[in-house]
Amino acid sequence: MSAERPATRREAVRLGALAAGAVAAAGLIRPLSAVAQISPETERLRDFLAEAAGREQILALAYAQAGQVQGIDPELEQALELMRQQVQAHVNALSSAIETIGFDAPDAPSDPQDDGVFDDVDGIDSETAEELKGLLASVGEERNERAFLKFLIDLNRTDVIPFYLERAPAIDSEDMRTTSAQITANLAQHVLVLTRLSGKSLAAALTGQPLVAAGGDSASDEE
Amino acid sequence: MNQARTAGIPRRGFFALGGAGVAAAALSACGTEIEEPNDERDIEILAAALVGEENAASALKVAQTEAGRREKEAVRALAAQADEHATRLQNLLADLNATPEGEFDDFRNLGFDEALTAAAEQTNAAIAAYARGAGQLTEDFRADVLELIVDTGARQAALAELLGNEPLPFAFVTGQAEKPHQSIGSSEKEEE
Numbered sequence: 001m002s003a004e005r006p007a008t009r010r011e012a013v014r015l016g017a018l019a020a021g022a023v024a025a026a027g028l029i030r031p032l033s034a035v036a037q038i039s040p041e042t043e044r045l046r047d048f049l050a051e052a053a054g055r056e057q058i059l060a061l062a063y064a065q066a067g068q069v070q071g072i073d074p075e076l077e078q079a080l081e082l083m084r085q086q087v088q089a090h091v092n093a094l095s096s097a098i099e100t101i102g103f104d105a106p107d108a109p110s111d112p113q114d115d116g117v118f119d120d121v122d123g124i125d126s127e128t129a130e131e132l133k134g135l136l137a138s139v140g141e142e143r144n145e146r147a148f149l150k151f152l153i154d155l156n157r158t159d160v161i162p163f164y165l166e167r168a169p170a171i172d173s174e175d176m177r178t179t180s181a182q183i184t185a186n187l188a189q190h191v192l193v194l195t196r197l198s199g200k201s202l203a204a205a206l207t208g209q210p211l212v213a214a215g216g217d218s219a220s221d222e223e
Numbered sequence: 224m225n226q227a228r229t230a231g232i233p234r235r236g237f238f239a240l241g242g243a244g245v246a247a248a249a250l251s252a253c254g255t256e257i258e259e260p261n262d263e264r265d266i267e268i269l270a271a272a273l274v275g276e277e278n279a280a281s282a283l284k285v286a287q288t289e290a291g292r293r294e295k296e297a298v299r300a301l302a303a304q305a306d307e308h309a310t311r312l313q314n315l316l317a318d319l320n321a322t323p324e325g326e327f328d329d330f331r332n333l334g335f336d337e338a339l340t341a342a343a344e345q346t347n348a349a350i351a352a353y354a355r356g357a358g359q360l361t362e363d364f365r366a367d368v369l370e371l372i373v374d375t376g377a378r379q380a381a382l383a384e385l386l387g388n389e390p391l392p393f394a395f396v397t398g399q400a401e402k403p404h405q406s407i408g409s410s411e412k413e414e415e
Contacts, residue, residue: 082391085394086391086394087394089394089395090394093395161373164369165370165373168357168365169357169362169365169366169369170362174358174359175358177358178358180357181356181357181358181372182354182395182397183395184373184376185350185354185373185375185376185379186376186391186393186394186395186396188372188373188377189377189379189391189396190391191377192377192380193380196384201296201297202294202381203296203297203300206301206304206381207300211373212370
């Protein structure tokens with residue numbers, strides 16, 4: 001995990017908050033301060049946070065990789081960087097919440113081959129780790145600008161937004177459910193903006209494929 | 224394998240925001256009583272969202288009549304979406320045997336930009352209700368508001384584009400008026 005850890009929990013929480021726009025909630029803190037043994041509710045919350053952080057880390061890397069496509073339009077590069085920063089803010093908030101309940105967040109992958117970051121992480125079982133590794137590897141495939149836009153739309157619609165819709169309602173933290181809704185709305189905005197950047201009119205972006213993929217549906221299926 | 228750190232965690236009654244231009248999660252202060260979900264609160268939250276969606280639809284229908292050829296189809300799509308959401312919310316409220324209440328506004332006589340601005344404000348009100356609802360509603364309704372906030376968030380970005388504003392101003396879409404880098408509350412209250 002992290003090479004350098006903050007010296008104290010207090011420091012860890014503060015760093016997370018300052019860096020991220022933090023998530024630190026009484027609702028999250030109570031379970032562990034009340035009992036030394038992790039409760040099933042806290043375990044579910046940890047699993048949710050760890051997988052959410054992992055998916056968003058992959059999304060942040062994908063935005064970064066897309067921004068490095070050779071000959072990219074400078075305006076598109078700027079938009080992708082803004083989206084990357086916003087996703088990084090989600091990651092920071094989720095990581096801070098994981099720290100707050102007493103665990104380590106998964107490290108961010110440095111490149112699409114860096115899939116060891118998903119091994120031996122509390123809250124990410126081997127099946128989930130394999131899924132995340134597959135997703136991470138897909139970021140590294142060679143693409144031009146247009147193909148990358150489609151890939152990013154697909155990643156949001158198929159792999160990140162549906163995760164929140166499916167998992168957030170049942171987690172045992174009022175604050176994290178609210179935060180998940182706020183994140184989800186932002187990612188939906190990304191899909192709209194990416195669709196516009198791919199050349200569709202606003203009307204077409206609003207009336208075309210849904211912002212969330214139904215099972216098996218993907219952005220690339222449409223065209 | 225990392226281990227759970229089980230030492231006592233100090234309670235904190237704050238939320239600091241900032242970093243990458245984010246108004247982040249406004250989280251409940253420590254020590255406050257968390258109210259259990261109940262029908263009364265469900266009705267209050269869903270009704271607030273309904274008012275936002277109904278008013279957004281009304282404002283967008285006014286904007287549609289004022290729209291030029293280029294914008295008309297997009298505005299029509301946005302109005303239809305707000306109408307669909309309002310219908311869904313009415314059905315949810317009907318499940319609770321509740322009669323919608325709230326201030327439904329009249330946006331007639333507004334120009335295109337004014338109507339879009341009103342629609343954006345009402346869309347924000349709906350988003351704020353959805354975000355609150357995701358946290359506070361009875362579990363039966365949480366999936367509904369999460370689904371609704373997806374399209375509504377995108378509508379907010381579309382309206383921003385139509386108004387010539389930044390479509391992605393915040394990493395956390397709250398429906399409130401946070402500015403990037405704004406802090407909510409103090410950062411150093413804690414019980415040790």
